[in-house]
Amino acid sequence: MFEQTFKNIDDILHKDAGCGSELDYVEQTSWVLFLKYLDDLENDKKTAAELSGKEYKNIIAPEFQWTIWAAPKDENGKLDHHKALTGDDLKDFVDLQLFPYFKKFKVDAESADTIEYKIGEIFSELKNRMQSGYNLREVINRIDELRFRTHAEKHEMSHLYEDKIKNMGNAGRNGGEYYTPRPLIKTIVKVVAPEIGDKIYDGAVGSAGFLVEAYDYLRHSKNLTTKDVETLQKHSFYGKEKKSLAYIIGTMNMILHGVEAPNIVHTNTLAENIADIQEKDRYNVVLANPPFGGKERAEVQQNFPIKTGETASLFLQHFIKILKAGGKAGVVIKNTFLSNTDNASVSIRKLLLESCNLHTVLDLPGGTFTGAGVKTVVLFFEKGAPTRNVWFYQLNLDRNLGKTNALNEKDLADFVKLQKLSLSGVEAAESENSWSIDVTSLDGTYDLSAKNPNKKEEVALRRPQDILEEMRALDEESADILRGIMDLV
Template identity: 45%
Template sequence: MKVVNLQSRIDRITDILRRDDGISGAMHYTEQISWILFLKYLHDYEETKASDALIDGKQYKYIIDTKFRWDNWAYPLKEDGMYDLKGAMGGDDLIQFVNNELFPYLQSFKSNPQEVKTVKYKIGAVFEFINNRIASGHTLREVIENIADLSFQSQEDLFELSIIYENLLKGMGSDGGNSGEFYTPRPVIKAMVDVLEPNVNDTIYDGAVGSAGFLIQAFDYVIQKKNEYSTTQLKHIKEGMFFGNEKTPLAYVMGVMNMILHGIESPNIYKQNTLTQNIRDFQEKDRYSVILANPPFGGKEKKEVQNNFPVESSATELLFLQHFMKKLALNGKAGIVIPEGVLFQANNAFTAVKKDLLDNFNLHTVLSLPMGIFLPYSPVKTSILFFERKGGTQDVWYYEINLEKKLTKNKPIQYEHIADFVELYKTRATTENSWLVTADEIRKRNYDLSGKNPTKQKEIIHQSPNEILADIQSNDKNINLLLAEIDNLIQKGYER
């Protein structure tokens, strides 16, 4: 099924859900489509595993018991392979089964901590924080019937599904409000991954996962060379490469499901507030070689949380920056989105953290993003810090993205807007949009990291006192002439 046809099918399902009394807004219908799609995907996943095992002369052990499999409760088939409409549950019976039996059963999968690396455990983690909101069994039956013939058994099918799921998550972001936490513009994420160039030996971390866009883009980047990897390396990619935390329950669920739907079978994503970890306790074994993140900013944290950081502050952006600095492994590299205010804030806390960043890390690049990049849910201007845990900073390469037209909700950032930055990143070339500033110069400015493009600074003409006086007198003379002319016109008007 082509992406466009799959998209039209999802649009139809969305319209069906909008009519249900239990659904309100993009967040709800995306959540509900997600768990139903996820269970259909799991059914196809298990059927594929069973077929592969049969070919090898083995027997596959199903994760989900017969009673709770898709082809039993959701879309039962007759002996001839046709849909058993009469035998399918509907109405109140279907809703009661889903709410009182299916969901508790799936939630129980997280009960065994010994299975934390398994797909089964991840299924339990997903359903721990999600509930069925569909009030009508007839609505649920109609949605199931629209999803039932979708197949997710090939890599092409899975790729198409992942594109549609990304569009659903993007729609949640466009819905405004707090749903912006789920979605970072993919061109920005792709550019950050492209310049950091993660490889198969890395461990990659995002302490504010959201819908897991950074981790998925990094996975897509690494998996391009899958034919070159050993079995051990492929296992590392699917089980031991990607890590993260997410505080919000729904964002956590979306992130885990998104990663599984993209082919990362056992993502190491945890439902917790990253900032509750005391960064003084981190050891080298707790650190990661690549960190990519767009953490929440503009929030405030309580004193108990602030105590986890050497430099206390209520600003979440400053706490997250300290966290990522401490989580970065020796010789590791990071790309972190920050509100631009971090660059020039001059109070003691901000100055102390920037001093640490400049003195103990190699802050080699600052990318200034254009206004409106996170519309419609945030108008804040942002920048991206690229740094390594390797020595100190010698100089900082600044790049400023300048667009001819303003970004809007309907005209978002595109990859071509960032392509020049990606191309110049390694060479650190000086252009009309990029320039170098030494670390010593930044220290003289009391660690003000805001970069002013030297090619756009207006030339200041210094005049002598006599020249300034002559200009004033000349202006006064011109003003007096204009006043006399206006007075003359007024007098002529009176005479008439």
């Protein structure tokens, strides 16, 4: 039901002059979906309060409740067309009354860790882009068909919402900008293994995929006490995001997955001087896929001891600094970080190896990030003791990854199994795809290139489509670099 509804809504938005891309479709579907979800959430809370003999006070004033303005019903439970606004009347109500009302929630909320504050933030950042009040009425009617009352319904909806975010990512220049493949995130979370009570952080939060999966992992890790539930709701998940749309989508994504007041802040993480980070600012776990390929301005670089224009290298310095002693991290980064010979890359590798135990590197195949041709690795490290040995795993698949043939959890099962063995020093962790290196054997450049000594080199002709795909990816990367240079000019 959800899938067909989303497809129908995309068809409606495609006809609207105010919505020109998949990004607009996701944004506009999101705020309507969010208000319907809030209505069902309030109904659930009211029912729970009545069962406990308590009174529930609605967050939303009567005239702005979904069942009054969006979907008033007649005695037969059908849409009451006499009361339901449409056309210009509906558009004027949404633009001039509804959005300003919800925007005010941010000012009136008791504190930032409440759902009221988050509602206010969302509607301060968003606007209704639908130019036709008739299209808006159609979208509302479609969303009204959806129900979020049972766990199964909420799970299906959140899963399909993730698919929409994935499509939004594919619509942008960099597929990884909004969307990291869920099988990869699940695997990273499983390897890092956060615990209830940990403060978990993503400084490049995007659509909040890492925080959502960490929440899901912890929610199923044990039978939760009332205190555990409160800890997960209010004191576990933290994120920062620079871009407006990604910030809004990330916040809504977490609320739609069950975290009512996610601690996500709309800010440029790299604009903060890492020398100002104190113990109270630190986290137990970092999970992130920071943007790579970006070029940061000189004033941003001044916030870091190791100066570089490469966005991902600045983020890595930030993550190392913001981890508590004994804290754990799983960070996706471009594979060239392992071997680049520029002074900044060498210095950051030295910093990482000396201040953290970089125990695992997962080398991913090209095509892992749909729409982005760059090759990536995942760095798993723990802050405190220096690195002695690094265990590498090279993910070699018997197929090429792409939109119709994406990475799945089964692909990563062997890595997860051997990674556990590697931490206990078991020799079985060595395989055709895995090996260890002794850090004392590295030269002065701390080159960590993933050169598999166990893999027999096979000389094979590359398929024409593979060559064309790589050429396209290189063209996109070159265009991104040029755009970055133009931004600096």
